[in-house]
Amino acid sequence: MTGFGYGNLLDLLGCFVTLSLLSVGGAITTVPEMQRFLVSQNPWLTDGQFSASIALAQAAPGPNVLFVAVLGWNVGMASGGGPANGPLPWALASAAMAVSMVGIIIPSTMLTFFAARWGQRNRERPEVRAFKQSMAPVVIALLVATGWLLTASHGNLQQAPLLWLLTVASALLVWKTRIHLLWLIGAGALAGVLGLV
Amino acid sequence: MDRMPPLEDFPAPIAAGFSPASLPRPASLAALFWAISGIALQGFGGVLAVVQRELVEKKQWLTTEEFVEDWAVSQIMPGPNVVNLALIIGDRYFGWRGALVALAGMLTFPLFVVMALTIGLAGIGHLPAVQGALRGMGAVSAGLIAGTGIRLVPALRNNVMGTLACALIATSVFIAIAFLRVPLAWTLLGIGLPAFFWALQRIRALDATPQGQV
Secondary structure: OOOOOHHHHHHHHHHHHHHHHHOEOOHHHHHHHHHHHHHHHOOOOOHHHHHHHHHHHHHOEOOHHHHHHHHHHHHHHHHHOOOOOOHHHHHHHHHHHHHHHHHHHHHHHHHHHHHHHHHHHOOOOHHHHHHHHHHHHHHHHHHHHHHHHHHHOOOOOOOOHHHHHHHHHHHHHHHHOOOOHHHHHHHHHHHHHOOOO | OOOOOOHHHOOHHHHHHOOHHHOOOOOOHHHHHHHHHHHHHHOEOOOHHHHHHHHHHHOOOOOHHHHHHHHHHHHHOEOOHHHHHHHHHHHHHHHHHHHHHHHHHHHHHHHHHHHHHHHHOOOOOOOHHHHHHHHHHHHHHHHHHHHHHHHOHHHHOOOOOOHHHHHHHHHHHHHHHHHOOOOHHHHHHHHHHHHHHHHHHHHHHHHHOOOOOO
């Protein structure tokens, strides 16, 4: 088993650059590809380390693409021998984290930047107006469907009724009230710690 | 169908004096950076709900219609959606500098937080209480995303495709993604593309009529 080393930084960059350009719907849609590259194709992370990295990033505030930073960090840390092994694993982990984030962020943002500018310059063209008008109901439905899928991943209504209740209640509160969103997140965390959901 | 959006749809300054210059907007690059940073740090399990709350409802830098349009571009392009959205908003106000600053605001502090969590919580992630908290927060953030979607429905009121077509499109996208688990690309091809041609045809028909402005 050959671990991850500085010689592999370019491989890591290449992987994330490619996935960045393919990640329509967000970086999270390319997770199966990342798993293939980091776990199956290369012996850099175990299955457990891989899914723990993603779960941890989901709990943190901010865009969920940050799970890529955690993945990169853990690749370097695991191959460097862990946090107690002196400064070397920390350096390798930092390098792998930076390379992963640059790879996943830069290509897609460049593409979006120029596409959005083109759309803005040509906003009077019928095609551009038609694109925006036709995408509006699509993206609104996608948001509702995403919320649905996220909760469904924990089980159906019979298996996890209280979890569904929590989701529906927070959806209603966001829709109908101006309650601060952090209260809702805090209530969800508390319900989870108490074992209610 | 309305040819002109009703006047009350515009923010007050436009309706009163038609001066877009007086619309709310970030005062400086620093204001943009701190606003986006604050939004990103509140976004547990998804930043979009917070962006809509802060930028559309509180600060009013965007109308609901603009927000939906920018979100459509952010979602259709590859890359993290809220990062794309911040980039587009930053670019609109301050050009490429604004885009860079918004990108930095979206990623800098959350990156520190997530790395601190990675280093600090490495050993306790498997504890039942931590697992429970993650599950509860996940269920709430799922609700936040869905609720934000419902909140954006009024943006469809003046859509050129008409209410019935919008309802049909939204319902079939929901069924395709949530129940049939059709991949996003196929959903966009199968439903988005016909919707695009329907909207294009409506726009051309409206443009051909004398007062046709949509």
